[in-house]
Amino acid sequence: MSSNSNSHHHLHSKLTAAGLLITLGIIYGDIGTSPLYVMNSIIGKNVINENLILGGLSCIFWTLTLQTTLKYVIITLSADNHGEGGIFALYALVKRTRIQWLIVPAIIGGSALLADGIITPPISVSSAVEGLRLFKPDIPTVPIVIAILFVLFTIQQFGTKLVGKFFAPMMLIWFSMLAILGIIQMTNNLSVFKAINPYYAYNLLTSNAKGEGFFILGAVFLCTTGAEALYSDMGHCGRKNIRISWMFVKTTLVLNYFGQGAYLLLHQGKTLAQLNPDNSNPFYLIMAEWFKPVGIVVATMAAVIASQALISGSFTLINEAMRLNFWPKVRIKFPTDVKGQLYIPSINWLLFFGCVGIVWHFQESSNMEHAYGLAIILCMIMTTILLNFYLIMKRVQWYFIAPLILLYLIIEFSFLAANITKFMDGGYVTLFIASVLIGVMSTWYLAKQISKNYTKMVKIDNYKKVLAELSLDLSIPKYATHLVYMTNSNRTDEIEEKVMYSILQKRPKRADLYWFIHVNILNEPYKKEYKVTEVIKDDLYRVDFYLGFREPTKINLMFKEVIKDMVSKGEMDITSRYESLNKNNIIGDFKFVLSEKFLSNDSDLTFFENIVMNAYFFMKKFSLSEEKGFGLDSSSVKVEQFPMVIHPPEIIDMKRIESNNFH
Numbered sequence: 057m058s059s060n061s062n063s064h065h066h067l068h069s070k071l072t073a074a075g076l077l078i079t080l081g082i083i084y085g086d087i088g089t090s091p092l093y094v095m096n097s098i099i100g101k102n103v104i105n106e107n108l109i110l111g112g113l114s115c116i117f118w119t120l121t122l123q124t125t126l127k128y129v130i131i132t133l134s135a136d137n138h139g140e141g142g143i144f145a146l147y148a149l150v151k152r153t154r155i156q157w158l159i160v161p162a163i164i165g166g167s168a169l170l171a172d173g174i175i176t177p178p179i180s181v182s183s184a185v186e187g188l189r190l191f192k193p194d195i196p197t198v199p200i201v202i203a204i205l206f207v208l209f210t211i212q213q214f215g216t217k218l219v220g221k222f223f224a225p226m227m228l229i230w231f232s233m234l235a236i237l238g239i240i241q242m243t244n245n246l247s248v249f250k251a252i253n254p255y256y257a258y259n260l261l262t263s264n265a266k267g268e269g270f271f272i273l274g275a276v277f278l279c280t281t282g283a284e285a286l287y288s289d290m291g292h293c294g295r296k297n298i299r300i301s302w303m304f305v306k307t308t309l310v311l312n313y314f315g316q317g318a319y320l321l322l323h324q325g326k327t328l329a330q331l332n333p334d335n336s337n338p339f340y341l342i343m344a345e346w347f348k349p350v351g352i353v354v355a356t357m358a359a360v361i362a363s364q365a366l367i368s369g370s371f372t373l374i375n376e377a378m379r380l381n382f383w384p385k386v387r388i389k390f391p392t393d394v395k396g397q398l399y400i401p402s403i404n405w406l407l408f409f410g411c412v413g414i415v416w417h418f419q420e421s422s423n424m425e426h427a428y429g430l431a432i433i434l435c436m437i438m439t440t441i442l443l444n445f446y447l448i449m450k451r452v453q454w455y456f457i458a459p460l461i462l463l464y465l466i467i468e469f470s471f472l473a474a475n476i477t478k479f480m481d482g483g484y485v486t487l488f489i490a491s492v493l494i495g496v497m498s499t500w501y502l503a504k505q506i507s508k509n510y511t512k513m514v515k516i517d518n519y520k521k522v523l524a525e526l527s528l529d530l531s532i533p534k535y536a537t538h539l540v541y542m543t544n545s546n547r548t549d550e551i552e553e554k555v556m557y558s559i560l561q562k563r564p565k566r567a568d569l570y571w572f573i574h575v576n577i578l579n580e581p582y583k584k585e586y587k588v589t590e591v592i593k594d595d596l597y598r599v600d601f602y603l604g605f606r607e608p609t610k611i612n613l614m615f616k617e618v619i620k621d622m623v624s625k626g627e628m629d630i631t632s633r634y635e636s637l638n639k640n641n642i643i644g645d646f647k648f649v650l651s652e653k654f655l656s657n658d659s660d661l662t663f664f665e666n667i668v669m670n671a672y673f674f675m676k677k678f679s680l681s682e683e684k685g686f687g688l689d690s691s692s693v694k695v696e697q698f699p700m701v702i703h704p705p706e707i708i709d710m711k712r713i714e715s716n717n718f719h
Contacts, residue, residue, distance in 0.1 A: 071296045079293040079301045080231065081223030085362030086176055086282025087124065088227065088305060091234060091312045092183040092355060095320070095338045097275035097425045099328055104320050111260020111269070113251035113317045115276040120306055123436075127464055128283040129302050132439065133295045135446045138580040140606070141290030142369070143169060143439055144376035145581075148605070150445045158445060159501070163382060165438030166373055167493035169284055171431040171486045173370040174410035176281075177205055177363030179428050182421035184359040186335060187352035193334040201415050208360055209408040212367060213399050214391055223361050230358040233351070235308040238315025241342050245318035273474035274429060279313075281432045282362075284439065288369040291581070316342055370407060371400050379577045379605035381504045382497040384679030390608065410489065418482060426481035431490050433471045440464045496675065503672030506665060507653065507700065512553040513545055519556055520592050523570060526559070527595055532566045536647035539567035540615070542686060543574050548589045548598050554651055554698050562696065565649075569628075572598040573611065575686075581606035586618055594628075610687035615646075648693045650682045656699035 098112040137145040147162035181204050185197045242248060250256065263269040290298065316338040328336035343351045375398055377383035389399045418424045444461045475483065526532070541555050551572060559565050572591075583604040591598055599618055603609060622628050655669055683693045 070294060071300060075293060075297040076301045077224040077228065079297040080227040080305070081225075081361065082292050082365060082368070083286050083289050083298055083301075084227065084231075084282065084305050085358070085365035086180075086285050087280065087309070088231065088282070089180045089183070089355075089359050089362040090279045090281070091309060091316070092337070092339050092359065093179065093421060093425060094275065094279045095313065095316045096328070096336070096422070097278055098272055099320070099338070100275070101327060101329070103327055104324050106321065106324065107256075107260060107263060108272075109317045109320050110248070110251045110256040111263075112272065112276065113248065113313055114254060114257035115260065115273065116279045116313050117252055117310060118254055118257055119276055119280050120309065122463075122467060123280045124283045124286075125302065125306065127440075128287055129299055131460075132287050132443060133290060133298060135443065136290060136295065138582065138604075139291050139294070140376075140581045142288035142373060142376065143284070143435065143442065144373060144380060144382075145291075146439065146442045146446060148376075148380070150442050150449060153445055153449055155445065158442065161438035161441045162380075163494055163497045163501070164490075165435045165442070166377060166382070167490045167497060168431040168435035168438070168486075169288065170370055170373060170493050171490035172281070172284075172428075172435065173366040174407055174489055175414055175424060175428050175431075175486055176285075176366045177208065177407075177411050178414045178418070179421050179424040180359035180362045181205060181356070182415065182424065183337070183339075184352065184356040186337070186421055187340050187348070187355060189335045190332075190340060190348055190352075198415055198419060202412055204356070204360060205363070205408065205411050205415070208363055209367070209404055209411075212404050213389070213401070223364065226354075226357050227361055230354055230361075231305060231308040233354055234312035237342055237351075238308075238311035238313070241315035241318045242311070245321055248314050248318040248321060251314065251317065270470075271474050271477050273471055274478055275425070277429045277433060277471045277475060278425065279309075281429060282365070284432060284435050285366055285369050287439070288372060289365060291372070292368075312339075367404070367407060370403060371398050374400055374403050376605055377497065382501050384496075384500060384675050385685040386680055387684065388608065414485065417485065423482060426478040427483055427485045429471075430475045430478055430483035431486035433468060433475055434490070437465070437468045437472065440468060499668055499671045500675065502668045506668065508544070510700070511544065513547075513550040514553045514556055516549055516551050516591055516596075519560075520596075522560065524592055524595050526564060526566055527568060527570075529566060532564050534567065535565035536567050536645050538569045538571060538646040539565055540571040540573060540646060540648045542611075542648070542650060542682070543572045543598075545572075545574065546576075548591070548600070552651075558649060558651065558696055567647075569594070570596045571615075572596070573601070573615065574598065575601045575603060575609060575611070578602055578604050580604050583607070584614075586614070588618065588622065588627075597628075608687070609685065612686075612688050646692055648683070648688050650686075650688075650693060650695050651698045652682065652695050653698050653700040656701040658699070658701050 094116065095112065099108065102108060132146075133141065135141075135146050135149060137149050143162060143165040147158065150158055178201065181201050182197065185200050185204070188195050188197065188200075260269050260272060286298065319342045320338055323331055328338065331341055339355075340348060340351065374383055374386070375388060378385055386400055386402045389401065391399050414424065414427070418427065440461060444457065447457045447461075479487070539559070541551075541558070543551055543555060545551055555572070559570070581604045583602060584607055585602040587600045587602075589598040589600070590596075599615065601611070601614060619628075655673055659669075661669065681695075683695065
């Protein structure tokens with residue numbers, strides 16, 4: 057335990073040049089590429105004027121300061137679960153308050169963040185690739201975007217270690233380019249600095265009787281969308297590296313936004329389309345002609361890297377969801393030896409097809425902006441709700457919590473209100489994706505709860521005598537030397553009734569040693585511990601594994617380690633009990649018995665339970681089997697089917713009719 061917690065402490069207190077560089081490559085993709093589309097989105101088809109430009113810049117500056125810097129970088133990063141961040145890590149922390157309904161914001165927030173993972177790669181890559189129109193106005197960008205996305209998703213299986221080495225220097229070049237482009241423009245027009253005064257933001261949002269100014273917040277919000285991903289990726293880089301590097305990143309972003317603003321102020325009275333009909337994106341307009349090809353290449357690279365941050369974040373999120381019983385078990389690969397890096401093939405290709413669907417549906421990045429932001433603002437509101445309980449749990453004074461949480465709820469609900477207008481223009485796409493994900497997570501969680509409530513436990517004490525006798529009963533053929541059952545029982549003195557049924561009645565299974573194995577998934581990410589309980593001397597043992605929610609469940613290998621350890625300490629003898637094999641010191645065979653449930657026809661379900669359980673068993677068909685989920689070797693596994701009876705029917709009152717046949 058100590059070495060683990062030390063390494064997390066080390067991760068958060070370690071500040072190195074290499075660490076800062078890697079942080080640039082992994083963490084800031086999404087926020088870092090927002091200058092590609094934010095100003096473009098704010099101005100849209102409006103005529104450029106001072107009120108719009110200074111107001112827009114003021115909104116961006118204060119959003120980055122209050123939302124990204126204060127809420128995420130300063131406050132939320134403190135809420136780490138043994139070094140891990142993200143909405144599920146935050147939920148695992150506040151779960152200890154025993155407040156049941158907190159699972160709702162956790163599931164909604166996690167689903168919204170995943171939905172965002174499907175739209176960030178298309179919008180970032182499309183915005184960058186559309187720069188090519190400066191040279192060839194009629195170039196078809198959709199096939200290029202899909203090709204880039206295909207390459208990006210294909211390289212995921214090799215892990216981010218390989219990619220990270222290339223990413224970090226690339227992002228350093230990107231952020232430096234943002235700053236230099238911005239500074240060059242600002243030297244022509246320093247009056248743009250007036251935008252730091254929040255009065256301009258207020259003036260823009262309240263201008264116009266119809267309240268159109270307020271809806272510009274929907275576009276402004278795009279400058280902070282990556283803050284949630286930044287929190288999710290905390291485990292990769294550590295808190296200090298993120299906080300220090302953010303100062304540099306925020307400075308370069310603000311310089312670039314203000315540079316775009318300075319350029320636009322020199323062209324008041326025109327629309328963007330009049331400035332350049334082929335590509336009216338202010339991000340490309342501020343570049344010198346000779347530099348544009350370089351700028352497009354660098355921007356495309358940065359956009360690909362931005363997508364990478366969200367993809368690796370999605371893998372982390374699904375892995376945590378599986379551990380929290382929110383998601384069906386799927387196969388996880390660990391491509392590198394770096395802690396926290398994983399690859400989930402099914403999610404990778406699901407995201408890829410989702411991204412391709414978005415690109416086909418919207419075609420242009422300007423159309424995607426409508427779908428973007430609506431899901432992520434939901435995630436931010438859910439994080440604020442969970443953060444509130446985290447601060448209460450940390451015993452922070454109420455007079456500090458109340459104004460803080462109120463401030464963020466006002467800011468975020470304002471963003472939500474401004475973003476709601478995007479619903480018909482494409483916001484429905486991300487909300488639909490998020491709803492499907494919420495459905496999957498809720499169903500899986502509820503079904504697990506229902507099934508837990510109807511699992512009957514029995515006391516092992518009542519079976520000690522019969523098990524001891526069974527193991528010596530030579531009239532029953534031996535089933536295995538070691539017979540191993542996986543159990544969900546948290547108590548060492550209890551076991552599922554079906555396990556006893558399997559040993560004693562289904563077909564009596566004689567074994568020399570019986571083992572019950574229980575896996576506890578902990579609220580912290582990295583831990584591997586176990587405990588052995590001797591229930592019946594030389595007959596029945598129980599092993600409890602305590603694993604962090606980021607640890608792979610490889611029961612086969614772990615169980616072998618336990619046995620090795622017990623043998624080396626002389627606690628047991630595992631040579632075969634068959635006489636001929638025993639003489640030659642041959643190890644006994646191990647057989648795992650897993651029970652697979654199916655819904656019994658005798659169940660008397662309510663309408664709601666019926667829907668949940670049927671959906672659960674349908675999803676189970678596509679998920680990883682129990683044996684693969686536990687990392688067992690299929691040659692030594694027997695899977696038994698058990699009917700799951702929920703609300704067993706009442707006792708059937710039958711009447712016997714006397715017959716005259718018996719005398």
